Amino acid sequence: MSTREDLKTAIINGKRKDVKTIIPELLEAGETPVDLLEKAMIPAMSAVGEKFKNNEVFVPEMLVSARAMKEGMKLIEPALIEAGIKPKHTAIIGTVEGDLHDIGKNLVATMWKGAGFEVIDLGVNVPPAQFVDAIKTHQPAIVGLSALLTTTMPSMKTTVAAIREAGFDTVKILIGGAPITQSYADEIGADGYAQDAGSAVDAAKATLGAA
Amino acid sequence: MPSSYAILACDVFREELEELCRRTPTCKALRFLEMGLHDQPKLLRERIQEALSQIEADPSVEAIALAYGRCGNGLIGVTAGRCPLILPQAHDCISILLGGTERHAAILKENPGTYFYSPGWVREKRVPGPDREEWLRNLYADRYPDDNEMIDDLVEADAETFAHHNCAAYVAVTDNPTARDYCRNCARHLGWNHRELDGDPGFLNALVHAQWDDSRFLHISPGHRIAANGEGRLYAQGHRP
Numbered sequence: 227m228s229t230r231e232d233l234k235t236a237i238i239n240g241k242r243k244d245v246k247t248i249i250p251e252l253l254e255a256g257e258t259p260v261d262l263l264e265k266a267m268i269p270a271m272s273a274v275g276e277k278f279k280n281n282e283v284f285v286p287e288m289l290v291s292a293r294a295m296k297e298g299m300k301l302i303e304p305a306l307i308e309a310g311i312k313p314k315h316t317a318i319i320g321t322v323e324g325d326l327h328d329i330g331k332n333l334v335a336t337m338w339k340g341a342g343f344e345v346i347d348l349g350v351n352v353p354p355a356q357f358v359d360a361i362k363t364h365q366p367a368i369v370g371l372s373a374l375l376t377t378t379m380p381s382m383k384t385t386v387a388a389i390r391e392a393g394f395d396t397v398k399i400l401i402g403g404a405p406i407t408q409s410y411a412d413e414i415g416a417d418g419y420a421q422d423a424g425s426a427v428d429a430a431k432a433t434l435g436a437a
Numbered sequence: 438m439p440s441s442y443a444i445l446a447c448d449v450f451r452e453e454l455e456e457l458c459r460r461t462p463t464c465k466a467l468r469f470l471e472m473g474l475h476d477q478p479k480l481l482r483e484r485i486q487e488a489l490s491q492i493e494a495d496p497s498v499e500a501i502a503l504a505y506g507r508c509g510n511g512l513i514g515v516t517a518g519r520c521p522l523i524l525p526q527a528h529d530c531i532s533i534l535l536g537g538t539e540r541h542a543a544i545l546k547e548n549p550g551t552y553f554y555s556p557g558w559v560r561e562k563r564v565p566g567p568d569r570e571e572w573l574r575n576l577y578a579d580r581y582p583d584d585n586e587m588i589d590d591l592v593e594a595d596a597e598t599f600a601h602h603n604c605a606a607y608v609a610v611t612d613n614p615t616a617r618d619y620c621r622n623c624a625r626h627l628g629w630n631h632r633e634l635d636g637d638p639g640f641l642n643a644l645v646h647a648q649w650d651d652s653r654f655l656h657i658s659p660g661h662r663i664a665a666n667g668e669g670r671l672y673a674q675g676h677r678p
Contacts, residue, residue: 289594326601376507405510
């Protein structure tokens with residue numbers, strides 16, 4: 227009989243096939259989908275993020291784990307719907323104009339989905355006006371901006387300014403990416419900063435004032 | 438201009454700098470650190486700081502010029518010890534090889550899918566192209582012995598990280614037909630466009646010959662450290678109170 231710990235290990239090791247067999251077993255045994263997400267799957271991705279930070283694994287390993295996580299979420303989603311659990315918040319995410327590097331953005335989107343957010347992913351190289359339009363359409367609680375390059379960091383500043391100028395004063399803006407720091411977030415008027423995908427859920431919740 | 442200075446450089450510049458330094462007697466020492474450390478900014482910062490301490494242990498060195506840019510912000514926080522530091526106002530090696538951040542930014546604005554190649558990057562054969570997969574397979578064969586499925590997954594995942602790029606751009610400062618052809622071959626292999634950009638040796642020349650004008654170079658006095666503002670401009674920050 228598989229355990230939550232087995233699920234966590236399978237995600238950390240990027241074993242999609244194992245994830246596909248373990249999740250139905252655990253659901254069948256009475257585990258709730260929320261518990262599987264919060265107590266096994268999200269902690270697994272956080273653990274992978276930690277390994278990456280400590281140079282124990284490289285980007286491809288993190289991506290393989292993320293794929294395993296996504297496979298798992300495909301199996302979890304119907305169980306969430308069946309249990310009547312609805313997304314708590316809507317989030318919009320994208321890499322800023324000029325930046326095509328979406329590894330971090332995709333990881334954060336996966337983590338947020340796992341944490342019960344409805345995530346609208348605008349993709350890469352997103353101009354400020356597109357963020358503004360998406361905010362008008364989807365009325366999110368939070369917007370995530372990602373940049374990998376120092377060449378594209380100024381696009382974050384432009385995007386934050388465009389969102390505020392369009393009158394969206396209350397939507398929370400969270401930024402992240404390898405060169406991003408808290409002081410940069412403060413400087414450009416973002417509401418928060420996530421050091422890595424592993425801390426993006428906590429950072430989003432803290433920004434939203436949600437436990 | 439100091440009578441004796443050292444250069445601490447990323448190995449990506451080895452070919453360009455060795456050629457330039459050969460004719461510069463005032464350059465006391467040329468030391469290289471491995472390339473690719475910008476992927477781990479904290480590690481890059483530590484390595485640089487460590488190397489600076491070692492270089493300035495030689496009392497005859499009066500200043501240290503860094504052949505680095507912000508490099509994923511790995512240089513942010515680096516502190517000058519006994520010797521003043523000199524750093525190009527640049528994002529990374531590509532800005533330096535292209536002669537400045539403006540040209541670098543303009544090329545990326547025109548096509549954000551540009552992936553830059555230079556002799557240094559080509560030498561390691563880790564750039565996107567036919568040899569990268571082999572390098573990765575060898576790397577992961579040690580880590581995941583007898584798990585070919587995992588290795589295939591990892592190679593596929595690695596290719597995903599370049600999925601949005603569409604152009605291999607070779608930046609030439611030296612005359613290196615092998616590296617140039619290698620880049621063209623990578624583009625063919627990946628189905629990307631290929632372009633050749635004339636590099637501008639001005640930045641590296643000025644660095645090597647101690648022509649460190651304020652418009653292109655940041656000067657960091659002992660005890661001060663490298664910082665960046667929201668516009669991306671580097672500046673020297675004093676001690677925090």
